[in-house]
Amino acid sequence: MKSVIFIPARYASSRYPGKPLVELTGADGVKKSLIQRSWEAAKAVDGVDAVYVLTDDDRIRDAALAFGADVLMTSSDARNGTERCAEGLAQLEGQPDVVVNLQGDAPLTPAWFIEDLLAAVAADEEVQMATPVLRCDKETLTNFVTDRLNSRVGGTTAAIRPDGKALYFSKEVLPYVGSLDNPPEVWHHVGVYAxxxxxxxxxxxxxxxxxEKAEGLEQLRFLENGWPITCVPVEGRGRVFWELNNPIDVERIEAVLKQEGLS
Structure with missing residues (x-):
């Protein structure tokens, strides 16, 4: 199964302009941009034929080329990463069997999340679109609840049917968490799509x-049009997963890089 990873990145984020070029300090004290750390996460995945950064911004293109990435320029008309991936796919000479969309704000994505996702798609020809989900630990759930209490839009949660298909995705915490001492099962949606x-x-x-418009979640367009999304449970293996959604997340991610000894 031929697969490629696309990393869509745009400069003009309404919540965090210039986010792909924000620098994060690793455990070794070296600063690297968010887009470079996301690219390095993609390059660590086994069995992928190519990795591309997709952008419409010359600053991101130049930064990506400087650290050795392959870049595909896409239009400024793309409203989200999935539309940008569709534009990127049209530029490839040979069509892959699967395209992986790794969000450019998820540098803590472990390689096995994507490897497990690709394995799930390869195992079932009926699966047209799939995404990983991670059972929330107490620290992650606390971050979710804290963000919402402070009116910050943080990560995304997934409500899942018993057969593993997605019911819904939301920037709210689903289901309702009445107490962090005895919370319900909450699934953190990992921002990767196959x-x-x-x-x-x-x-x-x-x-x-x-x-999709209300939540700002591109994957809801599939559900709104009756296309199922397969949710693939993945294991954290002790690794804290968090995306960079707000400036406060820089500190959170740098703490994980230091804790895990990630350079």
Whole structure:
């Protein structure tokens, strides 16, 4: 199964402008940009044929080329990473079997998250789109609840059917957490997607739906149009996973880099 990883990155984020070029200090004291750390996470995945940074911004392109990444320029019309991935796919000479969308704000994504995702897609030809989910530990759930109490939009949670298909994704904490001492099972949605080319082509033909617009979550367009999303549970193996959504997350991610000895 031929697979590629696309890392969509845009400069003009409404919540955090210039986010891909924000520098994060590793355990060795070396500063690297968010986009470089996300690219390094992608390059660590086994069995992937190519990794590309997708952007419409010359500053991000130049930074990515400087640390050795392959770059595909996409239009400024792309409203989200999935639309940007569809544009990137159209530029490839040979069509891969699977395209992985690794968000450019998720440098703590372990390689095995993506490897498990690809294995799940390879095992079932009916799966057109899949995404990893991680059972929240107490620290992550506390971060979720704290962000919402302080009116910060943090990570995303997933509500999942018994058959492993997604019911819904939200920036709110789902289900409701009444107490952190005895919380319900909450699934943290990991910002990675695997699509077959057919799914990407379909996505580009649909307009933005009301739920996608309200939540700011691109994957909801699939659910709004009746396409199932397979949720693939992954194991943290002691690694803390968190995306960079807000300036406060820089400190959180740097603490994990130091704790895990990640350079």
């Amino acid at each position: 699509y077959r080319p057919k799914a990407l082509a379909a996505y580009g033909s649909w307009p933005e739906g009301p739920l």
